[in-house]
Amino acid sequence: MIKFFRTLLQRSYLALIAIPFKLMPSLAYMAFNGQGSTAQLCRHIARQGIKRVLVVSDKPLVALGIVARAVDVLQEEGVSCIIYDGTLPDPTFAMVDAGLALQAQHSCDAVLAIGGGSSIDCAKMIASAASNGRDAKKLVGYFKVKTAPLPLFALPTTSGTGSEATIAAVISDPQSHEKCFIADPKMLPKAVALDADLLLGMPAAITAATGMDALTHAIETYISLWGSDTSNGYGYAAVKMIFDYLPRAYHKGDDAVAREQVALAAYYAGMAINEASVGNVHAIAHQLGRHYGTPHGLANALVMPEVLRFMAVAAQQPLANLGRLIAVADSRDDDRVAAGKFIDAVADLNRRLGIPEQLDALRDADIATIAADAVKEGSLYPVPILMSRNECQTILRSLLSSTEGAAALA
The missing domain is CATH 3.40.50.1970 (Rossmann fold)
Structure with a gap:
């Protein structure tokens, strides 16, 4: 019941704040x-x-x-x-x-x-x-x-x-x-x-983190409640371009074609943000940057797979579309399976780019505070589903280092 009223309040707020965005002149x-x-x-x-x-x-x-x-x-x-x-x-x-x-x-x-x-x-x-x-x-x-x-x-x-x-x-x-x-x-x-x-001299680690930042923008705008034909078109194209060209740019930094395509994908995803905003990944990543100075792109990359798993049912159709777009799923897969395969592909792309699965700086003692702030911020975005504090804490605990996780259980 509490989640129902939170969702109702959020949707009312989003409807109100969307008015000036809908009335904005074409950019x-x-x-x-x-x-x-x-x-x-x-x-x-x-x-x-x-x-x-x-x-x-x-x-x-x-x-x-x-x-x-x-x-x-x-x-x-x-x-x-x-x-x-x-x-x-x-x-x-x-x-x-x-x-x-x-x-x-x-x-x-x-x-x-x-x-x-x-x-x-x-x-x-x-x-x-x-x-x-x-x-x-x-x-x-x-x-x-x-x-x-x-x-x-x-x-x-x-x-x-x-x-x-x-x-x-x-x-x-x-x-x-x-x-x-x-x-x-x-x-x-x-x-x-x-x-x-x-862009040719950009270090591999920065290439990976900034490229995953762009992918976060593309995915979050594509599954946003504010998505339009225009923003969805930008986000859809950006997802495909990043999966096709970011690994090339990461492994061969002087690949000018790959660099140009990733730059264009980041630009497309930025254009999509103007209409569709961002979502729960950013809500958590911003807190990691605030508490630990975690670079924004890296924070987004770390958080994204688990946040997408949390939203897999609420955003099933668009995530399934993206799974078929990058050919990890096909017409034989139902939407639930296709969405799951896309989320797995995001996690696999992180691994291929050397993005860690845990955040060493994260402390279990901070999780309750971080989750409270993330849930508050997330409620201001046009997300398919709101996080509760417990749900956000579960996502964050998946990022604990093995040492910190063991200490928390002791």
């Missing part, structure tokens, strides 16, 4: 794809009449010369570049403020993000806060970006977060470790480049 912008598209994006920026760009990135990408590939082209086109390289994983409001200070000091009239999801999210907030009172914390929540941000452009150097294609950003509060969510269609970049040349 469209320019995307350059393929090797050499960095230069295309930079020339496009120059053609917009922009004179001074704040480049938001991180120190490793500056040291590797990745940032210079864009900056050199921009400068050749007569655009001045100011580099902010202070972004770190899980960007904070302090990093946003530091970027804002540089933007104001040099009167930058546009922002270019070069990096993974952290740099892109930080750039989104800098561009938005610059034209909305310069206090990023006041933009936390939905649809609070009242004035158009500075023109924002993105050059992703990982293939996973999809932030280059979404209307949202996540910024961390270093005191509470809370991840603050900001979403507004005005935050969508004006143009992006998916350049395989920038």
